[in-house]
Amino acid sequence: xxxxxxxxxxxSYQLTYxxxxxxxxxxxxxxxxxxxxxxxxxAADFANGNYWGWPSSFEGFTNYGKVFLESNMPxxxxxxxxxxxxxxxxxxxxSSMAGxxxxxxxxxxxxxxxxxxxxxxxxxxxxxxxxxxxxxxxMGMYDSIQGLVLxxxxxxxxxxxxxxxxxxxxxxxxxxxxxxxxxxxxxRIFWYVVLPLMKPALAALAVLIFTFIWNDYFWAVVLTQGPxxxxxxxxxxxxxxxxxxxxxxxxxxxxVAALPPVAMFFLMQKHFIxxxxxxxxx
Amino acid sequence: MRPQxxxxxxxxxxxxxxxxxxxxxxxxxxxxxxxxxKRNEIALTPWLFLFPAMLxxxxxxxxxxxxxxxISFHQWDGLGEKTYIGTANYERLLGIGDQNIDRxxxxxxxxxxxxxxxxxxxxxxxxxxxxxxxxxxxxxxLYKSLFFFPFVISQVVVGLVFSWFYLPREGLLNAILxxxxxxxxxxxxxxxxxxxxxxxxxLWPQTAYCMIxxxxxxxxxxxEQVEAARxxxxxxxKMLWYIILPQLKPATFIAFVVTIIGALxxxxxxxxxxxxxxxGSTRVLSFYMFEESLSEFGFRMGYGSAIAVVLFFIxxxxxxxxxxxxxxxxxxAR
Numbered sequence: 193x194x195x196x197x198x199x200x201x202x203x204s205y206q207l208t209y210x211x212x213x214x215x216x217x218x219x220x221x222x223x224x225x226x227x228x229x230x231x232x233x234x235a236a237d238f239a240n241g242n243y244w245g246w247p248s249s250f251e252g253f254t255n256y257g258k259v260f261l262e263s264n265m266p267x268x269x270x271x272x273x274x275x276x277x278x279x280x281x282x283x284x285x286x287s288s289m290a291g292x293x294x295x296x297x298x299x300x301x302x303x304x305x306x307x308x309x310x311x312x313x314x315x316x317x318x319x320x321x322x323x324x325x326x327x328x329x330x331m332g333m334y335d336s337i338q339g340l341v342l343x344x345x346x347x348x349x350x351x352x353x354x355x356x357x358x359x360x361x362x363x364x365x366x367x368x369x370x371x372x373x374x375x376x377x378x379x380r381i382f383w384y385v386v387l388p389l390m391k392p393a394l395a396a397l398a399v400l401i402f403t404f405i406w407n408d409y410f411w412a413v414v415l416t417q418g419p420x421x422x423x424x425x426x427x428x429x430x431x432x433x434x435x436x437x438x439x440x441x442x443x444x445x446x447x448v449a450a451l452p453p454v455a456m457f458f459l460m461q462k463h464f465i466x467x468x469x470x471x472x473x474x
Numbered sequence: 475m476r477p478q479x480x481x482x483x484x485x486x487x488x489x490x491x492x493x494x495x496x497x498x499x500x501x502x503x504x505x506x507x508x509x510x511x512k513r514n515e516i517a518l519t520p521w522l523f524l525f526p527a528m529l530x531x532x533x534x535x536x537x538x539x540x541x542x543x544x545i546s547f548h549q550w551d552g553l554g555e556k557t558y559i560g561t562a563n564y565e566r567l568l569g570i571g572d573q574n575i576d577r578x579x580x581x582x583x584x585x586x587x588x589x590x591x592x593x594x595x596x597x598x599x600x601x602x603x604x605x606x607x608x609x610x611x612x613x614x615x616l617y618k619s620l621f622f623f624p625f626v627i628s629q630v631v632v633g634l635v636f637s638w639f640y641l642p643r644e645g646l647l648n649a650i651l652x653x654x655x656x657x658x659x660x661x662x663x664x665x666x667x668x669x670x671x672x673x674x675x676x677l678w679p680q681t682a683y684c685m686i687x688x689x690x691x692x693x694x695x696x697x698e699q700v701e702a703a704r705x706x707x708x709x710x711x712k713m714l715w716y717i718i719l720p721q722l723k724p725a726t727f728i729a730f731v732v733t734i735i736g737a738l739x740x741x742x743x744x745x746x747x748x749x750x751x752x753x754g755s756t757r758v759l760s761f762y763m764f765e766e767s768l769s770e771f772g773f774r775m776g777y778g779s780a781i782a783v784v785l786f787f788i789x790x791x792x793x794x795x796x797x798x799x800x801x802x803x804x805x806x807a808r
Contacts, residue, residue: 193608193695193697193700194605194608194692194695194700194713194714194717194718195605195608195609196709197609197610198609198610198611199610209609209611210611213611213617216606217617217620217621220620220621220624221620221624222639222646223635223636223638223639223646223678224624224627224635226635226638226639226646227635227638230638238644243643243644243649244646244649286526286527286530287527289523289524289526289527290523290524290526290527290528292523293519293520293521293523293524294520294524296520297516297519297520299517299520302520303801303804305524305528307797307800307801308531308536309527309531310796310797310800311793311797312531312535312536314735314789314792314793314796315535315539315786315789315793316738316739316760316782316785316786316789317739317741317760318759318760318763318764318778318781318782318785318786319538319539319542319779319782319783319785319786320534320535320538320539320542321542321763321764321767321778321782322538322541322542322545322552322767322775322778322779322782323537323538323541323542323545324534324538325552326552327533327534327538342530342534343534345530346530346531346533346534346535347534347535349527349530349531350531350535353527377515378515378516378519379519382523403626406628407627407628407629407630409628409629409630409741409742409745409746410741410742410764413745414764414768425628425630425742428630428631428634429746432634439638439644442634442638443638446631446634446635449628449630449631450627450628450631453626453627453628454623454626454627456626457619457623457626458619458623461619465622465686465690468683468686468687469686469687469690469691469725469728
């Protein structure tokens with residue numbers, strides 16, 4: 193193990209380490225702690241210039257209540273849900289099929305198609321922006337949840353296929369050969385043999401894509417406008433102009449907007465990190 | 475289900491003969507009785523499985539890349555007719571002929587370079603934190619998650635959080651500087667500092683990402699090699715450089731890929747924190763393209779597409795290199 197395990201070091205070294213850790217963490221999360229602090233302060237503190245002192249009263253419930261009751265925030269959160277969940281399902285479905293095809297079969301153009309998916313996943317969004325916006329308008333889906341979902345599914349399929357293909361590649365191939373010898377149809381091999389083995393990969397991808405799509409801002413701005421379809425990342429701008437300079441409310445709003453992926457991460461940590469670090473070890 | 479042999483290639487027919495010689499059921503093996511699909515099942519299945527993904531990907535990713543190239547040779551407001559103007563957009567952008575280079579483009583390009591170079595600091599910073607946290611003490615798992623979680627927060631919120639952090643009067647940064655007697659600085663209001671302020675905000679989640687990559691990599695380091703090197707007297711930096719880092723190569727590769735791509739994609743933070751200002755000093759190509767195409771001064775889709783094409787070619791250099799090294803690994807695996 194590197195660095196040398198702390199247990200092998202001197203007692204004073206161990207104590208220093210234990211003391212440094214929480215200090216480093218607070219420093220690391222300082223901007224976030226500041227916002228959390230803002231979000232429970234009363235408006236009066238800001239008027240009196242008490243930005244960094246102790247809150248004169250705890251107003252967490254009032255502030256967060258206002259976010260939910262006096263703004264479009266619930267609507268934006270709901271939109272984000274309706275955008276994120278279908279995208280996760282669609283992208284995972286398409287890519288597990290494509291990954292199966294690319295990971296199991298040997299055919300001409302296999303590697304070429306695979307690299308096409310990888311390359312497409314890396315392109316700058318801006319080169320897609322004008323045509324995709326135009327296409328969405330022509331299909332009558334501008335400023336709609338469906339328009340955003342269709343694009344997200346298509347784009348995420350690139351990354352997901354890379355992920356799925358490599359995962360399926362690592363499965364024991366004799367299993368599939370055995371099924372073939374038994375005469376199992378190919379689609380049944382996918383459904384009954386490969387898919388059950390892919391459960392960890394499916395979970396990892398679902399959590400990752402949830403986070404990516406929830407946090408998307410660029411496409412939300414390009415393909416939607418207004419509270420009817422905008423997700424929370426884009427809606428927060430409108431929210432902030434509604435509560436201009438009311439830092440306690442803006443802070444509370446930001447925390448609400450950021451919370452769902454954070455909750456997802458802490459609940460599904462193992463899968464999340466497994467997905468993110470795929471390929472970081474050989 | 476009735477046992478049936480795999481109906482794909484000639485090899486299988488040989489296989490079928492072997493099987494029938496062993497006295498298995500032969501009736502299902504007569505080739506004429508099987509449908510065309512059954513006979514070609516192995517060749518057809520991959521294409522059927524690929525079809526939906528390829529359709530989506532082609533319509534929304536591959537074809538639009540070509541269309542953007544096409545649009546970049548036109549003048550277009552996004553609604554009316556496109557007017558073909560040849561390479562005029564590029565000439566205006568790069569200042570070919572008797573015109574000057576587009577100043578906004580120039581600023582954006584240099585800012586992109588700053589992003590690229592400074593953003594890569596996330597890689598060593600991530601390694602540093604990973605080395606700090608790669609211990610087994612009580613509660614270390616919680617520490618690892620808490621160090622990582624800025625990455626999970628949306629860039630929009632990161633941008634907001636940092637712009638409040640930098641506020642000249644209310645911001646915590648200036649409150650801390652004040653304790654040390656340093657005067658208040660308005661980072662996002664100062665054209666010479668604003669870009670660096672945004673990059674610092676971007677480094678925060680990116681470092682967390684690199685950290686988690688390295689933590690996973692460190693987990694897989696071969697303990698025997700480390701022990702052997704230790705017996706040979708290697709420690710500290712020497713150990714890190716000659717024994718550990720070579721084993722972390724896959725993690726380093728991915729860290730570089732995601733950081734470079736992230737640097738060139740930077741848009742959210744700039745849009746939220748400064749909206750390109752002050753005086754356009756924080757624009758990067760991706761932001762400038764957006765601004766030209768969907769600005770309130772009218773839609774210049776052709777010109778915007780030309781900027782996107784330039785950005786695409788910059789990115790293509792990196793993508794080409796990434797694909798080449800992945801392809802090399804694929805070949806090695808075969």
